[in-house]
Amino acid sequence: xxxxxxxxHSVESLDDETSIELTVLRQHWKQILQIFQKSLIDQDDxxxxxxHFQHAVTLLTNEVASHDRPGPVLLYFIAESxxxxxxxxxxxxxxxxxxxxxxxxxxxxxxxxxxxHELLFHKQIFKPLLNLLRSCESSTSLELxxxxxxxxxxxxxxxxxxxPTLLELCFDISAEHGPSKFVIFSLLIPFVHRDGLAGQQxxxxxxxxxxxxxxxxxxxxxIVENTNFCPILATGLSALYSDLPHRLATxxxxxxxxxxxxxxxxxxxxxxxxxLQFCNDVIQIAHPIIGHHLLQFIYHGFLVPVLGPSIxxxxxxxxxxx
Numbered sequence: 517x518x519x520x521x522x523x524x525h526s527v528e529s530l531d532d533e534t535s536i537e538l539t540v541l542r543q544h545w546k547q548i549l550q551i552f553q554k555s556l557i558d559q560d561d562x563x564x565x566x567x568h569f570q571h572a573v574t575l576l577t578n579e580v581a582s583h584d585r586p587g588p589v590l591l592y593f594i595a596e597s598x599x600x601x602x603x604x605x606x607x608x609x610x611x612x613x614x615x616x617x618x619x620x621x622x623x624x625x626x627x628x629x630x631x632x633h634e635l636l637f638h639k640q641i642f643k644p645l646l647n648l649l650r651s652c653e654s655s656t657s658l659e660l661x662x663x664x665x666x667x668x669x670x671x672x673x674x675x676x677x678x679x680p681t682l683l684e685l686c687f688d689i690s691a692e693h694g695p696s697k698f699v700i701f702s703l704l705i706p707f708v709h710r711d712g713l714a715g716q717q718x719x720x721x722x723x724x725x726x727x728x729x730x731x732x733x734x735x736x737x738x739i740v741e742n743t744n745f746c747p748i749l750a751t752g753l754s755a756l757y758s759d760l761p762h763r764l765a766t767x768x769x770x771x772x773x774x775x776x777x778x779x780x781x782x783x784x785x786x787x788x789x790x791x792l793q794f795c796n797d798v799i800q801i802a803h804p805i806i807g808h809h810l811l812q813f814i815y816h817g818f819l820v821p822v823l824g825p826s827i828x829x830x831x832x833x834x835x836x837x838x
Contacts, residue, residue: 537575538588544572545598552605562612566619569602573623581630590638599644607651614658620648621664628671636675636682645672646686650699666707666717672700673721680728683735698738701725705745708794709752711787719794726802736803746806749795750813754822756788 551557551565572593579589586594593599606616624645628635636642645668652665676682686700707718722745729736739745761784779785795814799807 535588537579538592541572541575541589541592544568544575545592545596548572548602552601557609557612559612562609562615566616569619570623572598573627577627577630580627580632580635582632584632586633586638590635594638594640597640600640600647603644603648603651614661617648617652618658618661618664621652621661621668624648625664625668625671628668628675634675634679634682636672636685637679639685642682642685646699649703653699653703662707663714665703666714666721669700669704670717670721673724676700677724677728680732683728683732698735698743701739701745702743705743705748708745708748709756709787709791711783711790715790719790723794723797723801726798726806729803729806730801733803733805736805740805740809746810746813747817749791749798749810750817753788753791753795753814753818756784756791757818757822757826759784760788761785 545568548565548568551561554561576589576593579587603620606613606620609616636645649665649669652661672682676686686698701722704718704722707715708722709715710718725735725739729739761782774785779789795810799810802810
């Protein structure tokens with residue numbers, strides 16, 4: 517059975533007079549709409565509209581953090597399509613695109629981190645979020661935007677893990693914009709070999725999807741047939757391996773094993789080992805289709821053309837140095 521979006525009663529049926537928060541929210545939204553009507557937008561307008569937007573989202577966040585079901589503020593957001601309307605308007609201001617994306621990502625990050633119930637089942641929440649993320653894919657993102665985008669992607673993957681039916685909504689929404697595309701997944705792939713916290717968060721999020729794929733063959737087939745996930749993992753290993761130092765200093769003449777304490781002191785080794793461990797984790801927990809596909813790419817794209825000649829070269833060196 518196809519999952520349907522939740523339907524809500526009209527916000528007009530709410531007792532508006534008793535809700536101070538709703539009254540304040542309406543004032544913020546009114547100010548935002550007034551700016552939306554302007555034909556020319558300057559930096560002061562952007563500052564003003566993002567301030568009102570942040571206050572509005574804060575009202576929503578405070579409500580969902582203390583309620584386990586939709587309250588008047590959330591219902592007003594849904595009835596007015598506030599998040600979607602704000603996103604669509606932001607597209608009309610390309611000169612301020614980065615600033616507006618940053619503020620929207622921060623608001624979603626704040627909202628998802630405190631929600632006591634699954635907000636993403638509401639189309640008026642999930643659709644603008646996916647559209648925002650999709651817009652990040654098609655533009656050159658600043659490092660600050662990438663940082664918060666990865667956090668939000670990680671939060672979405674956690675939600676999908678708790679509620680696997682959200683996967684269907686991801687694909688359903690994407691289908692409205694042409695060919696089905698798993699944007700949540702594709703946005704994470706470029707960061708799979710990234711070092712630092714951003715890379716680790718991206719890998720953690722991808723592993724959550726790998727776990728889901730084990731029980732969802734259509735998702736596994738989509739990843740294998742429609743994404744470059746496996747090739748990037750294999751080619752990334754080759755690139756990281758080529759950056760490793762040719763020699764490692766050691767005070768032990770009988771040294772024959774590289775411990776974690778030793779390789780953790782070398783940044784390039786840390787990055788390579790993290791990616792190697794990630795590949796191993798994917799093979800262990802993902803659907804066998806993905807595991808087999810990845811093994812083929814690692815064998816033909818890393819072990820044979822890169823690691824094999826390297827081992828042969830080392831063996832040749834030791835043979836003629838003794």
